[in-house]
Amino acid sequence: MAVLLIAEHNNKELRPFTLNAAAAASQIDSDVHAVIIGQNTAEAAKQLSGLSVVKKVLSVEAAHYENFTAENFAPVIVKLAENYSHIICSANTFGKNLMPRIAAYLDTSQVSDIIKVISPDTFLRPIYAGNAFATIKSNDNKKCVTIRPTSFDPCESTGGSASIEKVEASEEFSNTKFVKREEIKSDRPELGTARIVVSGGRGMQSGDNFKLITEIADKLGAAIGASRAAVDAGYISNDHQVGQTGKVVVPDLYIAIGISGAIQHLAGMKESKVIVAINKDGEAPIFSVADYGLEADLFEAIPQFMEELNKLNTIQK
Amino acid sequence: MKILVAVKRVIDYNVQIRVKEDGSGIVTDNVKMSTNPPDDNAIEEAVKIKEAGKATEVVAITVGEEKAQETVRKALAVGADRGIHVKVDGILEPLAVSKILQKIVDKEKPDLVFMGKQAIDDDCNQTGQMLSALLNWPQATFASKIDVKDNKLEVTREIDEGLETIEINVPAIVTCDLRLNEPRYASLPNIMKAKKKPIEEILASDLGVDISSRIEQLKVEEPPKRKAGIKVANVAELVQKLKNEAKVI
Numbered sequence: 001m002a003v004l005l006i007a008e009h010n011n012k013e014l015r016p017f018t019l020n021a022a023a024a025a026s027q028i029d030s031d032v033h034a035v036i037i038g039q040n041t042a043e044a045a046k047q048l049s050g051l052s053v054v055k056k057v058l059s060v061e062a063a064h065y066e067n068f069t070a071e072n073f074a075p076v077i078v079k080l081a082e083n084y085s086h087i088i089c090s091a092n093t094f095g096k097n098l099m100p101r102i103a104a105y106l107d108t109s110q111v112s113d114i115i116k117v118i119s120p121d122t123f124l125r126p127i128y129a130g131n132a133f134a135t136i137k138s139n140d141n142k143k144c145v146t147i148r149p150t151s152f153d154p155c156e157s158t159g160g161s162a163s164i165e166k167v168e169a170s171e172e173f174s175n176t177k178f179v180k181r182e183e184i185k186s187d188r189p190e191l192g193t194a195r196i197v198v199s200g201g202r203g204m205q206s207g208d209n210f211k212l213i214t215e216i217a218d219k220l221g222a223a224i225g226a227s228r229a230a231v232d233a234g235y236i237s238n239d240h241q242v243g244q245t246g247k248v249v250v251p252d253l254y255i256a257i258g259i260s261g262a263i264q265h266l267a268g269m270k271e272s273k274v275i276v277a278i279n280k281d282g283e284a285p286i287f288s289v290a291d292y293g294l295e296a297d298l299f300e301a302i303p304q305f306m307e308e309l310n311k312l313n314t315i316q317k
Numbered sequence: 318m319k320i321l322v323a324v325k326r327v328i329d330y331n332v333q334i335r336v337k338e339d340g341s342g343i344v345t346d347n348v349k350m351s352t353n354p355p356d357d358n359a360i361e362e363a364v365k366i367k368e369a370g371k372a373t374e375v376v377a378i379t380v381g382e383e384k385a386q387e388t389v390r391k392a393l394a395v396g397a398d399r400g401i402h403v404k405v406d407g408i409l410e411p412l413a414v415s416k417i418l419q420k421i422v423d424k425e426k427p428d429l430v431f432m433g434k435q436a437i438d439d440d441c442n443q444t445g446q447m448l449s450a451l452l453n454w455p456q457a458t459f460a461s462k463i464d465v466k467d468n469k470l471e472v473t474r475e476i477d478e479g480l481e482t483i484e485i486n487v488p489a490i491v492t493c494d495l496r497l498n499e500p501r502y503a504s505l506p507n508i509m510k511a512k513k514k515p516i517e518e519i520l521a522s523d524l525g526v527d528i529s530s531r532i533e534q535l536k537v538e539e540p541p542k543r544k545a546g547i548k549v550a551n552v553a554e555l556v557q558k559l560k561n562e563a564k565v566i
Contacts, residue, residue: 112440
């Protein structure tokens with residue numbers, strides 16, 4: 001039986017992590033079908049049909065799918081699920097919101113946030129904020145699995161030539177109404193996929209001081225992250241939060257500035273390839289995961305850091 | 318309006334957990350336990366809504382072993398009116414918990430069910446959404462703001478791209494983010510008073526739901542350790558290392 005991937009998109013185009021989820025799906029079974037649910041999604045559906053691992057695309061369009069409401073999405077997928085062994089989606093807020101609703105309708109115990117496919121029924125997943133890894137085997141006939149996108153390399157965006165089949169829409173769920181979405185637009189790379197992330201914590205002391213982080217990020221072509229403490233204090237918006245209840249990032253370089261390193265924060269960044277910590281408290285737990293630690297007052301260190309970067313002839317982008 | 322709030326007992330968020338040597342799980346003996354942090358936000362929000370005169374009763378419920386009752390008692394100490402403890406041994410999967418909660422909802426008929434968006438032990442993030450499906454109710458997950466308007470709620474949700482606002486009709490499920498509010502501490506007199514508030518005990522086995530395990534935990538292990546890093550003396554050295562040793566800038 002084939003596996004069904006739920007595509008994540010913004011109606012116009014696929015969101016990048018759909019490619020990572022597709023790659024994970026193809027490790028479970030080479031016969032990957034993908035469903036795209038939305039409104040006016042022709043372009044995104046075409047993109048999906050071109051993914052190297054996707055064999056067939058199912059397209060469901062209706063006005064009430066425009067805002068990705070789980071209550072509207074779940075019935076369509078539950079109906080399609082009949083023909084599939086696995087339902088797969090990214091474990092970001094879209095998938096986290098949607099998949100359990102599907103799993104409950106299917107009477108399936110969901111497997112959340114896997115970081116490795118061991119076999120079609122056995123998976124590795126982090127628990128306790130990544131402080132332990134559990135190997136688990138699902139004994140349900142139908143498996144609902146969300147995957148941690150940063151743990152899987154994306155599949156090729158081209159090379160596929162899947163057919164696109166229309167599927168009939170389900171009825172609208174009338175008790176949930178979308179009101180608005182406030183997306184923070186930025187020219188910087190996306191936090192989840194950036195090669196470099198510069199993050200600030202409570203040590204930044206104010207939202208204004210985050211300008212120092214912004215300058216470094218601009219210089220390095222980096223995304224901006226933050227600890228929960230910095231978001232709670234109102235220094236920066238929630239979409240920047242890295243950690244157990246925020247985003248998980250795995251950049252080539254993670255620079256933690258004024259972040260003490262609570263286990264909840266480490267959960268979101270400790271798989272980064274190279275970690276730099278700048279903190280004036282030499283005992284801060286962030287230093288236990290840092291490849292390069294600098295014990296210094298960040299308000300002196302950041303301007304110097306900027307100066308040193310300016311001296312470099314080239315900076316990788 | 319009546320609000321049912323589900324709370325879970327977990328290892329305290331400040332504890333550095335240890336993996337059992339035989340790989341069968343996590344050490345929980347003699348480890349500090351607490352209420353799952355976002356469940357505290359769920360209780361706080363329900364109590365605030367009641368204090369604002371928009372709810373008549375707040376009922377706290379937990380599903381778990383004997384000691385899980387502590388979390389209900391704590392909820393009573395910060396303002397919940399009464400408690401329910403569904404007793405069960407062992408670890409239940411979110412699907413099983415949501416089936417138990419469904420039975421309780423059928424009996425209690427709350428207008429709203431609140432709970433934390435995720436438990437910090439298994440990090441599943443499933444129970445609220447599953448309960449919504451079983452009841453076919455609307456779900457507002459990852460809530461960072463709730464406005465109660467007659468028989469509707471306007472909820473702001475934290476999503477990867479920023480914030481989303483939805484309007485849901487009651488009855489509904491809300492799963493709470495840590496930023497929803499600042500949970501209060503229980504005062505000593507309130508802790509004493511909470512001891513007199515009723516907690517109904519129900520055996521999970523009496524509810525007639527299938528709570529069998531569908532997932533086998535084959536092994537629990539420590540994640541690979543990062544190799545120890547170095548401290549650099551100054552910013553110049555840091556930049557030189559990043560450029561020439563790590564080759565990342």
